[in-house]
Amino acid sequence: MSTPDPCIQVTELTALFQRVYQQRMQDMPMVNPALCVEAVGFRPWTDRCIGILITPWFMSLIALLPSDEGVSPPATDEKCHYQFPSGDYDFLVCYDEQFGLYHSCSLFSPMFDFPSQELAQQTALAVLDLLWQAPEGAQPAQAPRVEATGKLSRRQLLRGLRSEDKP
Amino acid sequence: MSHTETYYEVMRRQGITRRSFLKFCSLTAAALGLGPEFAGTIAHAMENKPRTPVIWLHGLECTCCSESFIRSAHPLAKDVVLSMLSLDYDDTLMASAGHQAEACLEETIEKYKGNYILAVEGNPPLNEDGMYCIIGGKPFVEQLKHAAEHAKAVISWGSCASWGCVQAAAPNPTQATPVHKVILDKPVIKIPGCPPIAEVMSGVVTYMLTFDRLPALDRQGRPKMFYGQRIHDKCYRRPHFDAGQFVETWDDENARKGYCLYKVGCKGPTTYNACSTVRWNEGVSFPIGSGHGCIGCSEDGFWDKGSFYDRITDMTHYFGDQPSGVKQFGVEANADTVGMAAAGVVGGSIVAHIAASAIHRARKNPDKNEQPAETQGSND
Numbered sequence: 001m002s003t004p005d006p007c008i009q010v011t012e013l014t015a016l017f018q019r020v021y022q023q024r025m026q027d028m029p030m031v032n033p034a035l036c037v038e039a040v041g042f043r044p045w046t047d048r049c050i051g052i053l054i055t056p057w058f059m060s061l062i063a064l065l066p067s068d069e070g071v072s073p074p075a076t077d078e079k080c081h082y083q084f085p086s087g088d089y090d091f092l093v094c095y096d097e098q099f100g101l102y103h104s105c106s107l108f109s110p111m112f113d114f115p116s117q118e119l120a121q122q123t124a125l126a127v128l129d130l131l132w133q134a135p136e137g138a139q140p141a142q143a144p145r146v147e148a149t150g151k152l153s154r155r156q157l158l159r160g161l162r163s164e165d166k167p
Numbered sequence: 168m169s170h171t172e173t174y175y176e177v178m179r180r181q182g183i184t185r186r187s188f189l190k191f192c193s194l195t196a197a198a199l200g201l202g203p204e205f206a207g208t209i210a211h212a213m214e215n216k217p218r219t220p221v222i223w224l225h226g227l228e229c230t231c232c233s234e235s236f237i238r239s240a241h242p243l244a245k246d247v248v249l250s251m252l253s254l255d256y257d258d259t260l261m262a263s264a265g266h267q268a269e270a271c272l273e274e275t276i277e278k279y280k281g282n283y284i285l286a287v288e289g290n291p292p293l294n295e296d297g298m299y300c301i302i303g304g305k306p307f308v309e310q311l312k313h314a315a316e317h318a319k320a321v322i323s324w325g326s327c328a329s330w331g332c333v334q335a336a337a338p339n340p341t342q343a344t345p346v347h348k349v350i351l352d353k354p355v356i357k358i359p360g361c362p363p364i365a366e367v368m369s370g371v372v373t374y375m376l377t378f379d380r381l382p383a384l385d386r387q388g389r390p391k392m393f394y395g396q397r398i399h400d401k402c403y404r405r406p407h408f409d410a411g412q413f414v415e416t417w418d419d420e421n422a423r424k425g426y427c428l429y430k431v432g433c434k435g436p437t438t439y440n441a442c443s444t445v446r447w448n449e450g451v452s453f454p455i456g457s458g459h460g461c462i463g464c465s466e467d468g469f470w471d472k473g474s475f476y477d478r479i480t481d482m483t484h485y486f487g488d489q490p491s492g493v494k495q496f497g498v499e500a501n502a503d504t505v506g507m508a509a510a511g512v513v514g515g516s517i518v519a520h521i522a523a524s525a526i527h528r529a530r531k532n533p534d535k536n537e538q539p540a541e542t543q544g545s546n547d
Contacts, residue, residue: 104405106399119518122518123521
């Protein structure tokens, strides 16, 4: 059974946030009117689609999910752990009634650091370059991994410590 | 040969088991964002390094910092850190009182000249020659200067010591003054918050005592490991902000749905602290989790910035053009905000720097690969 490419949702995602901008964010002081809603650099990764969404009030890494992966609202404070070549990231699980689930990791908000859309685009592309690169001096990249939420328990923490502490 | 006790020896003497000690080390490593592998480093340092004495002074304050500290979320951390500090002088916690207490202070200063850490809770009032806060018959500012003279470093606990807090709010009749404006010749580490988070306090102390150096500080002198992000950056209600879903009035339907509290005054977008990640009461919750917006208690001058329930509307500081005399939330808090909007330029190097900072902030435990030995404190 083939799963539809989650990247086909990028247009829908952009339309969703354009609607949010028009309907809910007008006249909000947190909005930078020099910017507009734009999706940058979305590409497939494992079974999801990763890229950056620029809006006049935030810029975030976004993970779009396969359409068959859950449609119900997430639990409060639900997170998803992503392992990219550059390191580990926690994404918040977000939900829109029409769009469904997606994951988001904040980069900038508000967006007043960006006097132009061009600068926001360049920054987004630079962030994505860094996201897919291992940091200097880091261990070789491990296999990509996505883990559903869960805080590290004390027991897990202790187990990690003990296994490494054994002489 | 005289023997100076190590932290570990002090802890064992206090009845803390080795198992508890190792557990504390792993919890602290995690709290510091250093990764579990550094638990062994912390344990080794504490087993071998002689104990660094801490003098804890109290000026104009409400003791909420001490209350937070001694109720450190994990009872173990509280026991270990309190044992570790052994608080040679803390007029709230120590057993001695009166002349005996002041004698303890002098003895500690003399015995450990140049080697002790001075922790200050509260601030000195300078008006009327400091007469608004008298300790042992003398103005607190004198005690502060005297204790700081031979201190290795100074920790400013809480917003009182860091910024002035409520007693420095306009019109500041006692001329309450933050510690770094009185102690000019020592590194001052600010741990703002009203009060600061217990894990942040114990984490910073543990870092300084075990690694014998200052943690990396931001431009305002706050440890980057705990004050590198705003509440807003990691807030669990952030998806609602992004989606334009706001609580409009208290107890409306949106409040019940847990929407973003920005419109009812949340200062999360402009407040640098670890509340949304470390949280309070053993990580259970934080103000936003209880349905109340952040009041920005760890930011400079938060008492003079209008009602806790006024929404943030003035964004002028982002343009480097703030009205004179008005303290803005987050001003100069982040070096990244300096360049782009103010300079208004599109430059490859600026973009690369901002992008690198953003990905660093977004990464989980961004500092875990940094060796503490390479982490040099700065106080610029």
